[in-house]
Amino acid sequence: MSRINLALIPGDGIGPEVVAEGLKTLRAALPSDAKLDTTEYPLGVDHWKATGEVLNDDTLEALRAHDAILFGAVGAAPGDTAVPSGLLERGLLLKLRFAFDHHVNLRPSRLYPGVPTPLAGEPEIDFVVVREGTEGPYTGNGGALRVGTPHEIATEVSVNTAYGVERVVRDAFRRAQSRRKKLTLVHKHNVLVYAGHLWRRTFEQVAAEFPEVATDYLHVDAATIFLTTDPGRFDVIVTDNLFGDIITDLAAAVAGGIGIAASGNINPDREFPSMFEPVHGSAPDIAGQGKADPTASVLSVALLLRHLGYDAEAVRVEEAVAADLAERVPGRSTSEIGDALAARVAR
Amino acid sequence: MSRINLALIPGDGIGPEVVAEGLKTLRAALPSDAKLDTTEYPLGVDHWKATGEVLNDDTLEALRAHDAILFGAVGAAPGDTAVPSGLLERGLLLKLRFAFDHHVNLRPSRLYPGVPTPLAGEPEIDFVVVREGTEGPYTGNGGALRVGTPHEIATEVSVNTAYGVERVVRDAFRRAQSRRKKLTLVHKHNVLVYAGHLWRRTFEQVAAEFPEVATDYLHVDAATIFLTTDPGRFDVIVTDNLFGDIITDLAAAVAGGIGIAASGNINPDREFPSMFEPVHGSAPDIAGQGKADPTASVLSVALLLRHLGYDAEAVRVEEAVAADLAERVPGRSTSEIGDALAARVAR
Ligand SMILES: CC(C)[C@H](C(=O)O)[C@@H](O)C(=O)O
Numbered sequence: 001m002s003r004i005n006l007a008l009i010p011g012d013g014i015g016p017e018v019v020a021e022g023l024k025t026l027r028a029a030l031p032s033d034a035k036l037d038t039t040e041y042p043l044g045v046d047h048w049k050a051t052g053e054v055l056n057d058d059t060l061e062a063l064r065a066h067d068a069i070l071f072g073a074v075g076a077a078p079g080d081t082a083v084p085s086g087l088l089e090r091g092l093l094l095k096l097r098f099a100f101d102h103h104v105n106l107r108p109s110r111l112y113p114g115v116p117t118p119l120a121g122e123p124e125i126d127f128v129v130v131r132e133g134t135e136g137p138y139t140g141n142g143g144a145l146r147v148g149t150p151h152e153i154a155t156e157v158s159v160n161t162a163y164g165v166e167r168v169v170r171d172a173f174r175r176a177q178s179r180r181k182k183l184t185l186v187h188k189h190n191v192l193v194y195a196g197h198l199w200r201r202t203f204e205q206v207a208a209e210f211p212e213v214a215t216d217y218l219h220v221d222a223a224t225i226f227l228t229t230d231p232g233r234f235d236v237i238v239t240d241n242l243f244g245d246i247i248t249d250l251a252a253a254v255a256g257g258i259g260i261a262a263s264g265n266i267n268p269d270r271e272f273p274s275m276f277e278p279v280h281g282s283a284p285d286i287a288g289q290g291k292a293d294p295t296a297s298v299l300s301v302a303l304l305l306r307h308l309g310y311d312a313e314a315v316r317v318e319e320a321v322a323a324d325l326a327e328r329v330p331g332r333s334t335s336e337i338g339d340a341l342a343a344r345v346a347r
Numbered sequence: 348m349s350r351i352n353l354a355l356i357p358g359d360g361i362g363p364e365v366v367a368e369g370l371k372t373l374r375a376a377l378p379s380d381a382k383l384d385t386t387e388y389p390l391g392v393d394h395w396k397a398t399g400e401v402l403n404d405d406t407l408e409a410l411r412a413h414d415a416i417l418f419g420a421v422g423a424a425p426g427d428t429a430v431p432s433g434l435l436e437r438g439l440l441l442k443l444r445f446a447f448d449h450h451v452n453l454r455p456s457r458l459y460p461g462v463p464t465p466l467a468g469e470p471e472i473d474f475v476v477v478r479e480g481t482e483g484p485y486t487g488n489g490g491a492l493r494v495g496t497p498h499e500i501a502t503e504v505s506v507n508t509a510y511g512v513e514r515v516v517r518d519a520f521r522r523a524q525s526r527r528k529k530l531t532l533v534h535k536h537n538v539l540v541y542a543g544h545l546w547r548r549t550f551e552q553v554a555a556e557f558p559e560v561a562t563d564y565l566h567v568d569a570a571t572i573f574l575t576t577d578p579g580r581f582d583v584i585v586t587d588n589l590f591g592d593i594i595t596d597l598a599a600a601v602a603g604g605i606g607i608a609a610s611g612n613i614n615p616d617r618e619f620p621s622m623f624e625p626v627h628g629s630a631p632d633i634a635g636q637g638k639a640d641p642t643a644s645v646l647s648v649a650l651l652l653r654h655l656g657y658d659a660e661a662v663r664v665e666e667a668v669a670a671d672l673a674e675r676v677p678g679r680s681t682s683e684i685g686d687a688l689a690a691r692v693a694r
Pocket residue numbers: 089090093094245279537538568
């Protein structure tokens with residue numbers, strides 16, 4: 001009998017609603033001999049307002065003991081000026097990505113039959129972005145001088161190491177090897193020459209270990225063009241933290257919207273718990289109304305299952321989503337969609 | 348009688364072909380009492396191969412004396428490993444943008460009737476991106492240590508000053524004021540907190556001077572979603588150098604392709620010559636075959652005319668392009684399109 005010790009961080013806005021449905025599907029998918037223990041961590045805006053803390057060291061230590069984390073969304077309502085910009089994003093979401101060394105930020109884009117896309121024609125979309133998760137302009141390096149004066153200067157430093165780039169590039173090659181064997185590096189090496197040189201050189205070196213994988217390079221600006229005009233050309237994309245952030249929102253948009261896009265913040269060696277979350281945010285405007293689509297959370301459960309070795313169960317969840325999307329009944333509530341998905345998975 | 352002292356930098360690949368057609372339209376558009384003097388500067392890959400120089404100080408000084416620069420495109424063929432990555436981009440294009448303080452990088456996106464878009468439906472697209480052109484991650488700050496070893500670290504520094512941000516934000520507000528009165532700031536202030544704080548604060552301060560302009564903020568990742576699902580929501584966008592690079596390629600793609608996207612590298616106070624160029628690159632694969640579409644170069648001539656105060660002539664060029672695109676005859680060569688446009692403008 002296997003046991004999964006899962007942490008839940010439902011978070012703010014629609015986070016708790018969609019996580020509840022993700023969990024429903026997870027329970028439906030797991031084999032009967034698997035035991036699921038869950039611990040809920042009430043983090044987010046309300047917790048911060050009540051305690052003044054975003055994430056303290058004890059909670060971080062407690063989270064470390066879990067096998068995985070199912071995350072909802074964090075973020076205050078746009079008008080809520082009591083919450084400083086970036087407080088929850090940096091203090092919770094990014095803090096966990098960094099603390100648990102989630103260097104592979106995995107974001108699949110697949111256009112399921114029946115799902116509307118903003119693109120004309122009927123593009124075939126089935127690729128995955130491997131976004132670096134622990135370096136680049138996300139490290140928080142930088143600063144500001146003479147803030148608020150006409151002489152203010154603010155800097156942001158992108159940090160890229162051979163260690164960090166090589167491991168994520170190798171992970172991407174492995175994924176390409178087990179898919180359609182095509183890997184595209186996305187960067188901007190003609191302008192960001194130092195980081196670009198490191199990424200490009202590393203990419204070429206690791207490529208030598210994977211002779212079956214066809215490789216390709218695109219500047220990030222050109223990548224946004226191909227993502228709209230020819231998304232079918234992509235199989236696996238590997239890119240840095242910021243470029244990955246940008247192109248995966250675009251990728252989600254063309255593949256039917258961020259309402260159904262899932263992501264995994266993965267520590268491949270399982271030294272630390274990996275964390276699975278929808279790409280969408282906390283959507284405070286529709287929170288508490290049962291209007292949120294839990295599909296992204298359910299698809300992130302599929303990524304969680306695969307990460308923990310439940311491959312067949314992951315496929316079952318994805319197939320349930322595909323079947324549900326193909327005959328989508330309009331007007332269902334969050335829990336109705338979750339129930340329908342869980343029922344399909346359990347079948 | 349007015350006199351325009353124009354520098355031409357045709358550059359590489361299809362650059363010379365499209366610049367020739369841009370020039371044809373410029374001549375057709377100018378009033379008969381305007382005198383056009385042109386000086387061609389043969390810069391680019393071939394010049395570098397022949398001389399070892401990308402752009403020397405004398406040439407830079409000579410360029411400074413012009414009223415404006417009409418630029419084609421630079422960049423080596425992908426297989427040409429003799430040309431180091433970024434050599435022409437940094438050494439010529441970016442060098443000119445920085446030397447001539449082109450802090451307003453103006454990139455209009457307009458979907459002309461008759462032009463195919465990758466988007467479904469019939470979106471109305473008519474907005475302009477004001478991209479900062481002299482700061483951000485484009486300054487070349489950064490470096491690398493222990494290059495080629497497993498301990499390599501490469502950094503890129505984004506530099507943002509109150510001076511630089513304020514002037515471009517104010518320029519964008521002015522443009523919004525004379526258009527549909529809506530300005531969207533695009534940044535990523537929840538992650539890039541130092542630069543983000545500066546951009547956001549400056550934006551709010553300058554907004555107070557333009558009470559008629561409605562303002563809006565989007566994270567760059569979310570902006571890519573709206574550019575594909577609802578591009579009609581935008582009027583003017585202001586953003587930093589790198590985000591602007593990325594979203595303007597996407598904007599060009601949804602508005603009919605980079606084949607027809609124009610840009611102005613503008614020094615608004617005319618202290619230095621502004622430079623006008625297509626958004627597309629040198630496209631070495633189709634160079635010399637008369638296959639390139641010169642429309643982007645012609646539209647950049649419209650931006651040039653407007654910058655030099657020839658507003659009516661700029662409108663005539665844009666109307667000629669609109670009329671030509673509406674009844675586009677397939678299979679025409681570069682010069683046939685240029686002739687057709689010049690004929691319409693001259694009428
Ligand atoms: C909320 C934010 C910090 C985050 C990011 O930039 O990574 C989000 O946009 C994402 O893509 O997961």
